[in-house]
Amino acid sequence: xxxxxxxxxxxxxxxxxxxxxxxxxxxxxxxxxxxxxxxxxxxxxxxxxxxxxxxxxxxxxxxxxxxxxxxxxxxxxxxxxxxxxxxxxxxxxxxxxxxxxxxxxxxxxxxxxxxxxxxxxxxxxxxxxxxxxxxxxxxxxxxxxxxxxxxxxxxxxxxxxxxxxxxxxxxxxxxxxxxxxxxxxxxxxxxxxxxxxxxxxxxxxxxxxxxxxxxxxxxxxxxxxxxxxxxxxxxxxxxxxxxxxxxxx
Amino acid sequence: xxxxxxxxxxxxxxxxxxxxxxxxxxxxxxxxxxxxxxxxxxxxxxxxxxxxxxxxxxxxxxxxxxxxxxxxxxxxxxxxxxxxxxxxxxxxxxxxxxxxxxxxxxxxxxxxxxxxxxxxxxxxxxxxxxxxxxxxxxxxxxxxxxxxxxxxxxxxxxxxxxxxxxxxxxxxxxxxxxxxxxxxxxxx
Numbered sequence: 542x543x544x545x546x547x548x549x550x551x552x553x554x555x556x557x558x559x560x561x562x563x564x565x566x567x568x569x570x571x572x573x574x575x576x577x578x579x580x581x582x583x584x585x586x587x588x589x590x591x592x593x594x595x596x597x598x599x600x601x602x603x604x605x606x607x608x609x610x611x612x613x614x615x616x617x618x619x620x621x622x623x624x625x626x627x628x629x630x631x632x633x634x635x636x637x638x639x640x641x642x643x644x645x646x647x648x649x650x651x652x653x654x655x656x657x658x659x660x661x662x663x664x665x666x667x668x669x670x671x672x673x674x675x676x677x678x679x680x681x682x683x684x685x686x687x688x689x690x691x692x693x694x695x696x697x698x699x700x701x702x703x704x705x706x707x708x709x710x711x712x713x714x715x716x717x718x719x720x721x722x723x724x725x726x727x728x729x730x731x732x733x734x735x736x737x738x739x740x741x742x743x744x745x746x747x748x749x750x751x752x753x754x755x756x757x758x759x760x761x762x763x764x765x766x767x768x769x770x771x772x773x774x775x776x777x778x779x780x781x782x783x784x785x786x787x788x789x790x
Numbered sequence: 791x792x793x794x795x796x797x798x799x800x801x802x803x804x805x806x807x808x809x810x811x812x813x814x815x816x817x818x819x820x821x822x823x824x825x826x827x828x829x830x831x832x833x834x835x836x837x838x839x840x841x842x843x844x845x846x847x848x849x850x851x852x853x854x855x856x857x858x859x860x861x862x863x864x865x866x867x868x869x870x871x872x873x874x875x876x877x878x879x880x881x882x883x884x885x886x887x888x889x890x891x892x893x894x895x896x897x898x899x900x901x902x903x904x905x906x907x908x909x910x911x912x913x914x915x916x917x918x919x920x921x922x923x924x925x926x927x928x929x930x931x932x933x934x935x936x937x938x939x940x941x942x943x944x945x946x947x948x949x950x951x952x953x954x955x956x957x958x959x960x961x962x963x964x965x966x967x968x969x970x971x972x973x974x975x976x977x978x
Contacts, residue, residue: 552956556930558937587963588931594912597932600823604837605816608844612808615848661849675877718873 544576551577555584659719659771660762664755666717667737667773670726676735677713677728687714691725699725699740700768704787709736729784734776736784743769750785752778761785811851818860819844821933822867828928829871831917843870861935861942868925868943875921915965923958930955 546567553559554567571577670676679690688701694716703711712728717739724741743764750763761781762771770788772781822843826836847866854862916924925944929935940955941948 548956548960549952552952552959553937556937556955558952583963584959587959587966590966591912591931594909596828596909596912596916597820598824598827598833598836600819600840601833601837604823604841605819607841608816608819609812611841611845612811612848615845658849716876718869718876720869 544574546570546574547577547580551580551584555581660753660755660760662719663737663739663760663771663773664758666719666726666739667758670715670717670728670737671735676715678715680713682711684711687711687727690714695723695725697725697742697768699727700788701727702788704729704784707783707787708732709784709787731774731776731780731784734774734780736772736774736776736781738770738772738784738788740768740770742767745769750782752781754778763789765789807852811848814859815844815847815851815863818863821860822863824932825864825867825925825928826871828916828924828932829868829921830874835874839870839874840867843867846870858939858942861939864929864933864943865945872921911966915962918965919958919961923954923961926951926954927958927962 550559550563550567554564559567571581679687681687681690682703682705684701684703688698691699691701691714699714701711701714705711709729709731712730712735714725714727716723717726718724719739719741722741724739727738727740729736729738744767745764747766748764750761752759752761754760758773758775759778759781760771760773761778761784762769763785764770765788770785772784774781819840823836823840826840826843827833830836830839843863843866847863850866916927919927922944926940929940929943935943937948937951940946940951944951946954
């Protein structure tokens with residue numbers, strides 16, 4: 542006979558996650574149930590073994606120093622001055638016009654902030670992809686190989702197309718994780734440069750391309766047919782605009 | 791640009807933010823490293839990943855408005871570790887295959903029995919668990935997190951924390967009873 546409480550509420554009791562009423566009720570059960578009493582003793586043994594083994598791993602002292610260096614070196618991103626301007630505009634708008642105008646400016650400002658963070662994440666992802674062995678999970682110049690590879694790995698179907706004839710040969714694809722969400726990354730060549738095209742689904746309506754640059758890398762971002770695209774590369778922004786038009790047509 | 795998930799943040803930080811970051815977030819560096827160490831099963835990889843996660847946390851810190859700093863940081867550490875595991879999965883599988891192929895000898899049952907209830911044995915047993923069990927045990931038993939904190943950090947519903955812990959502890963007990971623990975599965 543096994544008691545199903547031994548696999549469930551016993552743990553909440555053991556971890557002090559029960560309110561006092563529940564705990565008192567469970568203690569009455571414990572007096573009668575050999576199974577739960579045995580399981581509780583085993584859990585206590587397990588915890589004391591774990592405690593005795595001193596498994597906690599403290600951070601090396603050097604790591605703290607490295608992080609302090611990182612933090613000191615982390616520069617405000619490029620939109621910082623623009624942000625200050627927007628704040629002034631927001632204040633001026635509130636003073637001079639209506640509160641509703643102020644709200645609009647504030648919402649634009651919030652959008653700029655999260656855009657910048659996302660651009661930073663995607664540029665980081667692009668840089669990571671350039672490290673040895675990180676570029677592609679599926680290496681193929683054939684869109685009919687790359688496209689099925691994504692099946693079952695994503696909850697959406699990214700549009701995979703080869704633009705070799707137009708000067709952007711498809712080189713492969715991989716999965717990337719941005720903000721904890723798995724997204725598709727397509728890799729294209731452009732002369733001696735590499736372009737990562739990140740794709741994820743969106744519920745927002747189509748939007749024309751916007752461009753920017755960060756740490757010497759160009760990005761172009763647009764939305765089309767329920768998908769958001771962001772291409773990142775060290776090639777010129779006119780190349781990226783050309784690639785964007787190829788995706789659109 | 792809309793975020794893939796709703797996560798607000800900004801890496802526009804001033805010196806006040808820097809001081810706040812050092813005061814509020816850096817004290818949890820040990821917790822960050824410990825979680826990364828157990829998720830990745832390597833001190834060197836944990837160091838790199840914890841460093842990356844802290845920098846990421848720093849960038850998002852402007853958007854952090856109070857609450858449980860440790861849980862917030864550990865959530866970022868966990869995401870960074872899972873990204874790392876996802877990226878390195880194939881390489882790890884190959885290493886494991888090689889080890890099996892070459893029959894790297896583990897400690898004999900006698901040696902284990904002599905060493906008894908020691909750190910190596912616990913380490914091996916814990917490392918043999920799948921990451922999703924390993925992480926709840928590390929968070930509960932080593933970090934002393936509440937179920938609510940574990941739910942926040944791992945993004946699993948609070949009702950599932952108890953059953954995940956239960957299964958994880960069962961597997962850990964079995965691994966400790968087994969004289970030759972198997973290598974961990976890399977299934978996420």
